[in-house]
Amino acid sequence: MNKIRLFIVDDEKLILEGLKTLLSNFNDLEVIATTGSAADCVEIIKNDKPDIVLMDIKMENNDKKGVELTAELLNIFPDLKIIMLTKFDDIHLTHESINIGAKGYVVKDNTQEIPIAIRQVNKGHQYIAPRIQESINEQFFAKRMAKTNLSNGKNFGLTKRELEVLQHLNSDKSLSEIADQLFISLNTVKTHVSNLFEKTGVRKRSGLVSWGIEHQLI
DSSP: OOOOEEEEEEEEEHHHHHHHHHHOOOOOEEEEEEEOOOOGGHHHHHOOSEEEEEEEOOOSSSSHHHHHHHHHHHHHOOEEEEEEEESSHHHHHHHHHHTTTTOOEETTOOOOOOEEEEEEHHHOOOOOOHHHHHHHHHHHHHHHHHHHHSSSTTTTOOOOOHHHHHHHHSSOOEEEEEEEHSSSSSHHHHHHHHHHHHOOOOOOOHHHHHHHHOOOOO
């Protein structure tokens, strides 16, 4: 049986090693190369010729982010199959990845899903993790809601404080930290977030951020 040859690109060493260990447990998968550096990728792909590249969507410790690197690699190797790895359902980056031609999108913490995605993409299919697909669907629903029910001026019916909370959600801050920064109570922040969910039709924090970006409020 020919194994699926994998190249993992992630600049978080613990995650890189964890993925390598995980995938080595499957008889049909073989990790042939790993790197945490964007600069190494072209040479490794030329020399080792992987079937699939697993790419961290952000690559925060590199000059080139994962999406930018993916675009560059697909320009050089147009038939390359790339699966994007993310810690969360970041719809903005997922849309960018779709547009440039990545074949798969999985959340890193779902270890059962990663080998499934690899096998599907290797067969020529596209694979989008259910968690990510759900957020994509939420964003589509939110856009429809915005067009039909939220046309009350440029702020789509949101109060000034709700807009401030929305903008702060586009960060790694907890709700408690947002409350401290805005000099309001945690319960007040939770109320504003609840109002945002109701007004946008979105059910997750990541969906609110995507909705805010889509409507140029963030």
